[in-house]
Amino acid sequence: MEKKAKLTEQKGDFAHHIGGQQGVGRKKKHLEERRDSLAAGLRAGNHAAAAELVDIYYEQIYLFMRRLGHSCEASEDLTQESFLQAWQHIGQLREGKALNSWLYRIASNVSKLHWRRHKGKEAVGIEGFEVPDSSEADPDEIGRNEELERLKDAVRQLPRKYREVIVLHYMQHLTIAEAAEAAGVRKGTFKSRLNRALKALREQVI
Amino acid sequence: MKEENLENLLNELAERTAEQARPGLAEDIKQQIPQRLTTHRGGMNTVNIIIDLRISKLAAAAVIIIAMILLASFFGGRDSTGGIYQESKLFVRYLLGTGKNSALTARLTYEHLVEKGIDVVYYGDSIDREDSNAVLMQWKVAEGRYKVLFSDLREKEVSAEELIRLQARMLQKKTK
Numbered sequence: 001m002e003k004k005a006k007l008t009e010q011k012g013d014f015a016h017h018i019g020g021q022q023g024v025g026r027k028k029k030h031l032e033e034r035r036d037s038l039a040a041g042l043r044a045g046n047h048a049a050a051a052e053l054v055d056i057y058y059e060q061i062y063l064f065m066r067r068l069g070h071s072c073e074a075s076e077d078l079t080q081e082s083f084l085q086a087w088q089h090i091g092q093l094r095e096g097k098a099l100n101s102w103l104y105r106i107a108s109n110v111s112k113l114h115w116r117r118h119k120g121k122e123a124v125g126i127e128g129f130e131v132p133d134s135s136e137a138d139p140d141e142i143g144r145n146e147e148l149e150r151l152k153d154a155v156r157q158l159p160r161k162y163r164e165v166i167v168l169h170y171m172q173h174l175t176i177a178e179a180a181e182a183a184g185v186r187k188g189t190f191k192s193r194l195n196r197a198l199k200a201l202r203e204q205v206i
Numbered sequence: 207m208k209e210e211n212l213e214n215l216l217n218e219l220a221e222r223t224a225e226q227a228r229p230g231l232a233e234d235i236k237q238q239i240p241q242r243l244t245t246h247r248g249g250m251n252t253v254n255i256i257i258d259l260r261i262s263k264l265a266a267a268a269v270i271i272i273a274m275i276l277l278a279s280f281f282g283g284r285d286s287t288g289g290i291y292q293e294s295k296l297f298v299r300y301l302l303g304t305g306k307n308s309a310l311t312a313r314l315t316y317e318h319l320v321e322k323g324i325d326v327v328y329y330g331d332s333i334d335r336e337d338s339n340a341v342l343m344q345w346k347v348a349e350g351r352y353k354v355l356f357s358d359l360r361e362k363e364v365s366a367e368e369l370i371r372l373q374a375r376m377l378q379k380k381t382k
Contacts (some may be wrong), residue, residue, distance in 0.1 A: 028212035047241050049234075050239050051226050051236045051239070054232050054235050054236050054239070055232055056233060058227060058231060059226075059227045062227040062231065063224060063225060066225055067220075069222070072228075076227075076228065076231055076234075079227075079231065079235065080231075080234065080235045080238055081257045082236075083238075083239065084235075084239065085239060087239050087240070093221070147215060148215060148218060148219050148222065151212075151215050151216070151219055152219055152223065155216075155219070166216065170213065170216035170217060170220060171216065171219070171223075172220075173220070195299065198212060201212060201216075202212055205212070205215075
């Protein structure tokens with residue numbers, strides 16, 4: 001039940017990334033309309049729509065690349081490549097298809113190609129929080145930070161396909177349906193990968 | 207660790223590792239986006255995708271050609287461009303090993319040339335297949351110039367004089 005509520009909440013991730021909490025219903029409708037008009041503009045080959053797409057999504061895609069384990073420089077290049085690919089393959093954006101999962105799918109493929117071309121390259125952990133000085137910080141907070149640090153390492157060490165499902169669903173906040181589409185797998189496959197990834201993480205973190 | 211705890215931790219990790227992108231990255235990307243959409247080269251993209259699957263270029267080419275053959279067969283075994291179907295078949299035969307399939311390849315080549323309206327002289331079974339320099343077929347390409355296909359499926363453009371020499375050599379061998 002709680003999970004269901006969480007999924008419903010995540011469905012409005014476009015709103016989640018752009019908007020605030022007030023007047024969510026009205027704002028969500030407005031954003032959905034904006035997303036539709038953006039998709040229509042993109043399909044029409046409108047350059048301004050492409051620029052708007054970049055403005056809305058570049059941070060998300062950059063972060064997605066970083067979380068997948070690419071270095072800062074590589075993430076910037078791959079983000080750029082993702083948008084160029086999206087623009088070149090704009091004809092594949094079908095009406096009614098979620099804009100963000102389509103874009104994430106492209107970004108995911110760009111990332112996979114990069115890994116294939118650079119076989120043996122290690123995943124880079126993303127810079128995160130610093131564990132506070134033990135003399136100043138609350139012991140509970142220190143414990144929590146250490147747990148997060150262990151989790152961060154465990155995510156980095158996951159096989160790529162498991163890391164991707166964790167990043168898409170828990171870090172980029174895509175719904176199961178959107179994340180499955182972005183990963184290019186069926187919902188069932190995605191869920192089973194997610195379960196395996198969580199199991200692996202649990203074993204590592206405990 | 208409970209499932210819920212792990213999910214909460216992942217969400218917290220996501221929040222706390224939300225690294226900022228470099229200011230100006232968006233502008234850099236926008237500048238790279240071409241003003242006008244150009245038709246992308248679908249064929250080359252397909253080749254690149256297959257090559258990116260980490261199979262060799264030759265295998266990638268074979269995959270594409272087999273796909274073309276299947277499509278062509280599906281639509282009645284012929285294509286509107288003329289020749290691609292036959293050429294694909296020849297290429298596949300070639301990839302599969304010319305030694306074993308040389309007779310079939312030669313036959314396909316002959317049929318293909320005839321279909322293109324070229325006047326081909328085919329020597330067929332009258333030649334010694336073991337002799338790699340035996341002329342299997344010949345056709346005229348320009349005034350005084352001929353294309354020759356040898357029994358080992360080598361192709362060579364020769365002059366009229368050279369062709370006569372090759373034919374004479376074949377006749378001599380036959381009479382021995």
